[in-house]
Amino acid sequence: MPTLDEIRQAARQLDGRIHRTPILTSSALNERFNGELLLKAELFQKTGSFKVRGLLTKLLRLSAEERERGVITVSAGNAAGALAWAARNAGVPATVVMAKTAVPAKIDAARGYGATVELVEGDLMAEYARIRDERKLTGVHPFDDEDVITGHGSLGLELLEDHPEIDTVLVPVGGGGLISGVATAVKLVKPDIRVIGIEPEQADVVSRSLEAGEARTLPTARSIADGLAAPVCGTRNLPLIQQYVDGVVRVREDSLLEATRLVMSRTKLALEPAAAASFAALIEGLELDGVTAAVISGGNLDVSKLML
Template identity: 65%
Template sequence: MDELVGLEQVYAAAERVAGRLHRTPMVESETLDERFGGRLTLKAELFQKTGSYKVRGILNKVLTLDADERGRGVITLSAGNAAGSLAWAARAAGVAATVVMPAGAVPAKVDAARSYGAEVVLVEGDLLAAYERLRDERGLTAVHPFDDPTVIAGAGTIGLELLADRPSLDTVLVPIGGGGLVSGLALVIKELLPSARVIGIEPVNADVVSRSLASGVPEKLPTARSVADGLAAPMCGVHTLAHIKRYVDEVVRVDDDSIVEATRLVMSRTKLALEPAAAATFAALLEGSVTLSPDGLTACVISGGNLDVTTVLAR
């Protein structure tokens, strides 16, 4: 098994990005507590720079690159949030960025990446193949959106903040795409609060992590489509699968209709403009695949807020 990220790497990431990123708030809602029969606390990463937790890991990665790697420019592939995060982080570090995105990406996410100064390459078809071709042709430095120990360590800084603000957690619910967020967060939670359960939630039509856990190896999906575009990763990573096997208690799947219903519910009750990917945890509560402990505190990670409102309103 690949070497796991350690707490010391997460602490180093927290020190590295300190003062560059926001310390995001915790939000509570009595209405949601009553609706789901327990106590909830929400880690509002939609208020992070670029509107997503993704920038934590990607900025950490960019700041660790050497002069040669920076000079060659950086590249990533993304449905949106990693693209915007790399574009922002590269601009902050004075590095040229290229982002490869699907042609059907949310327009607001494409516009955000461009507004931060990145070259956006929109691709019909195989995103990974296009990314690898551009990387090799131009000699660019790869910044993987999730399957990188430095990126995972950056995501783990959410766990440090979460436990500092809510040290007596019973359960943590985390959206899963490629697994970078749950990997970093779970390792921190399990190392510092072993009694807490960590449950990942992914869309049923983009369930690459569930499939990878079943087979024991990182899987790829021929198609991965969901209203939660931020969770529609076509592949699971080697590093992320190793962390999920070690630290995550359970992974459950939810359907798109529940994700849309959950997005509307949370927006209505909390006034947080979360994107569908961030509502996946609440979709699991709606479907009953996850239930709250009546005596404990459950944290839900609101992973981002870069939504296309028509996606939610049109269904």
């Protein structure tokens, strides 16, 4: 499990390489949800999402031989772009495995950063493993990796460095990479802080894993919040979630869409549905408790999904 010193070391490695994203406020959202909200705007991060924190951390810690072979990851989109960007800046060849149904803008972004994009059908993880082994590439898991988790912890440190008064943190949940890193960091700094995860009803692998007491896999995971539609819960992520997260709630698809429109209209932030998960939970009745930070995890939006 990452220690606080390791997370701080990762934050120092990232300093000057990525953005320290702003924390914003909205009086309209405070009034709508009857509380004090702070919005951690990771949509302004390099490549438009939090993913660069963990993936760049991983890349910086690879051996010279691992980097020379080239790296590969599997992604719905944001991890693909993040790894492609990090690899380009480090001079490392990158391959990303994505579903043929992935958001076209996210496919284009990965290619634009210089990655080789493999569009596949069927079991993404199986195709990722096959291509990795056939080409002898260095695998970089998008969330089930200690270095990735440690890098994501830098976001939690930033939250409490900028606003030590925070009482609760709301975090979107996919396979568990972001919440395991953020929860570990904030709990090690401030043990009495609350951490709540939010995931789509149609992609609730972390909730099911918590209920089963072991990492589970879903036969299918589809959501308008494509960034949260991970079919598996990370085996390294689950123990951290069990130890440091106070609860994970499921939200409906209509709430995710309503939340995306609400935040966009009130703040003018072009967030993607995955990043609106916290607000979907608030729409469905989650009550604010003290000063609450909501992580707006990304802004790689498929505009067509917002059309009436």
